[in-house]
Amino acid sequence: MDLTTLQKVLDAGRKVRVVCVGDVMIDRFVYGQVTRVSPEAPIPVLARSGETVMLGAAGNVARNIAALGGRVALVGLIGSDAEGQGAIALLAAEPGIDGGLVEDPSRPTTLKTRYVSGNQQLLRVDLEDCRAVEGEVADHLVGQIRQHSPGAGVIVLSDYGKGVVTEALIAACHDTGLPMIVDSKARHFGRYGPVAIIKPNAAELAFATGLPTGTDTEIELALAEALELCEAQAILVTRSAKGMSLARRGEAVRHFHGLSREVFDVSGAGDTAISALGLALASGQSLELAIEFAILASGVAVGKVGTATVSPDELIEAELTAHMADAEHKISTVSRMQVEIERWRSRGLRIGFTNGCFDILHKGHVAYLNQARSWCDRLIVGLNSDQSVRALKGEGRPVNDLEGRAMVLAGLACVDMVVPFDDDTPIRVIEAARPNVLIKGADYSEDQVVGGDLVKSWGGEVRLAQIVEGYSTTAAIARMADKESS
Numbered sequence: 001m002d003l004t005t006l007q008k009v010l011d012a013g014r015k016v017r018v019v020c021v022g023d024v025m026i027d028r029f030v031y032g033q034v035t036r037v038s039p040e041a042p043i044p045v046l047a048r049s050g051e052t053v054m055l056g057a058a059g060n061v062a063r064n065i066a067a068l069g070g071r072v073a074l075v076g077l078i079g080s081d082a083e084g085q086g087a088i089a090l091l092a093a094e095p096g097i098d099g100g101l102v103e104d105p106s107r108p109t110t111l112k113t114r115y116v117s118g119n120q121q122l123l124r125v126d127l128e129d130c131r132a133v134e135g136e137v138a139d140h141l142v143g144q145i146r147q148h149s150p151g152a153g154v155i156v157l158s159d160y161g162k163g164v165v166t167e168a169l170i171a172a173c174h175d176t177g178l179p180m181i182v183d184s185k186a187r188h189f190g191r192y193g194p195v196a197i198i199k200p201n202a203a204e205l206a207f208a209t210g211l212p213t214g215t216d217t218e219i220e221l222a223l224a225e226a227l228e229l230c231e232a233q234a235i236l237v238t239r240s241a242k243g244m245s246l247a248r249r250g251e252a253v254r255h256f257h258g259l260s261r262e263v264f265d266v267s268g269a270g271d272t273a274i275s276a277l278g279l280a281l282a283s284g285q286s287l288e289l290a291i292e293f294a295i296l297a298s299g300v301a302v303g304k305v306g307t308a309t310v311s312p313d314e315l316i317e318a319e320l321t322a323h324m325a326d327a328e329h330k331i332s333t334v335s336r337m338q339v340e341i342e343r344w345r346s347r348g349l350r351i352g353f354t355n356g357c358f359d360i361l362h363k364g365h366v367a368y369l370n371q372a373r374s375w376c377d378r379l380i381v382g383l384n385s386d387q388s389v390r391a392l393k394g395e396g397r398p399v400n401d402l403e404g405r406a407m408v409l410a411g412l413a414c415v416d417m418v419v420p421f422d423d424d425t426p427i428r429v430i431e432a433a434r435p436n437v438l439i440k441g442a443d444y445s446e447d448q449v450v451g452g453d454l455v456k457s458w459g460g461e462v463r464l465a466q467i468v469e470g471y472s473t474t475a476a477i478a479r480m481a482d483k484e485s486s
Contacts, residue, residue, distance in 0.1 A: 001289070001292045001319065002319075006319050007316070009285055015070070016282045017070070017151050017282070018072045018279060018282050019149050019154075020065065020074050020158065021076070021155060021156070021157050021164075022076060022158030023076060023160040023162040023164045024056075024057060024058050024076030025056035025057040025058075026083050026087055026090075026110070026111045027053070027060070028052075029116055030051045030115045031048070031050050031051060032047045032117060033047050033049065033118070034122070046117055046122065055094070057158055058158035058160075059076065060271040060272075061275050064271060064310065065275045066309075067096075068310070068315075069279075070282070071097075072096060072097050073144075074097055074099065075144040075148060076101055076102070077164050078104070081108055098148065102141050107129035110127065110128045110129075111128070117348070118349075130163050131163050132166050138169070146172065146175075152178055153281070153282030154178055154196075155180045156181050157182045159182060159184045179281065181195070181199065181274060181277060182197065187207060188229070189229055189230035190231065192231075195231075195232050196232070196234065196281075198226075198230065198234075199236045199273070201238045201240075202219070205226060205235075206222065220253045236277070242257065243257040244256045244295060248287075256292065269298045272297050272308075272310060273294045273298040276293050280293045296318060299318065303343070330416065330418055332418065334429060337417060337419050337432065338432055341380075341433060350376045350378070350437065351377070352372055352376025352377075353380045353381075354382070354438070354440065355421075357384045357388075357397075357405075358381070359399050364467065366412065366414075368441060372463075372465055375439065376435075378417070380416065380418075381418050382421055382429045383409065383420045385402050385421060385422045392424065430455065431454065434460075436460045437463055438452060438455040438461070438463070439463050440462075440465070441464065442466055443467055449462050
């Protein structure tokens with residue numbers, strides 16, 4: 001998808017109305033670090049550092065639709081408990097979402113609590129009651145669907161198997177006459193009737209058909225079997241890094257491949273995919289374009305930690321950088337650096353910062369940067385702009401312009417990000433980055449390092465890297481001048 005097309009899809013999706021129906025959950029993430037094993041049992045001890053709470057499942061689908069600019073009515077079930085009240089409060093805090101939550105005093109609000117160390121989930125604890133909804137509560141849910149469907153473009157049905165998606169509720173969705181897109185964890189796709197699309201992931205497709213789904217060929221056979229077992233017009237299977245595959249009745253299976261992205265957390269990625277798919281279809285886009293949009297959105301979601309939403313700005317940024325070389329992608333603005341650092345910190349990573357002109361990169365620079373990287377998990381290099389180098393070094397410098405210097409630095413494996421700056425010192429970049437460790441060469445004393453006091457004030461440290469004797473940009477320039485004059 002090119003940037004112009006993406007912008008058109010985003011513009012068309014603004015204020016489009018979607019009804020999201022299904023199982024609503026609370027997703028709770030408890031974060032910390034594991035540094036020891038319990039003396040009481042062979043289990044890790046998590047030193048808790050914080051937690052986040054957000055709407056999950058159908059709630060997360062609704063959040064993603066709203067984050068992308070759409071308007072959404074969320075129809076689902078909560079209990080008469082503290083978690084249910086929390087769900088109402090979370091819903092009220094989400095702009096663009098109308099409430100259609102129904103209370104059932106006989107069951108708890110579904111709660112998933114995940115314990116996370118760094119980027120690794122240690123344990124998930126579920127509180128749930130999966131009985132099929134019936135009686136007055138079921139009638140109230142049907143009433144909410146009827147109330148919120150006028151003016152909508154599509155119904156997204158999020159079936160996590162927690163009892164909300166019953167035959168009566170499915171029938172009520174069909175009665176609206178709106179196209180239905182189903183995200184299903186069920187064994188039998190036939191229960192949904194003649195819906196527009198069913199969107200399982202590869203594991204769910206294998207569960208529903210009893211067939212393997214590892215290769216393209218296996219996916220094609222499983223999709224053909226799935227179409228035989230249901231009345232859906234199409235089945236779209238999400239396949240993580242392999243993209244998505246679409247089977248429509250009477251047509252050959254089509255495979256859609258996304259760009260490979262670094263994965264931090266797959267929690268809720270399927271919710272993001274069906275949100276983007278539903279919003280694009282509701283705004284009148286073709287199915288093929290909606291799938292490309294969904295692949296882009298879910299690719300951004302897996303780059304975040306937790307049950308995350310994605311914004312239009314993040315999709316535009318992802319599309320802008322998607323076709324860059326790895327080195328180009330490392331060159332960043334201060335604002336993008338801060339977003340990236342937030343992701344790194346959420347994984348418990350240690351951030352290092354150094355800076356310099358790096359005019360003619362030589363052996364000494366490479367040794368210095370490798371030593372700096374050994375003291376941190378991610379190394380950011382503040383790079384003086386051409387104007388800044390000239391102010392420090394005089395006319396005739398830099399020898400290499402900013403773009404060239406940045407690209408060479410970014411091409412080093414030990415450098416994770418390059419951030420150019422115009423000032424004489426990198427103090428503003430240091431303040432924005434708040435590194436754990438600030439690194440300069442051993443030709444400085446610790447009290448001479450710009451930003452050292454700041455870094456120490458928030459608990460960081462200053463370290464001095466060894467200098468390889470006999471190597472410097474000034475010496476390199478002098479040698480070149482001697483050769484030219486001889």
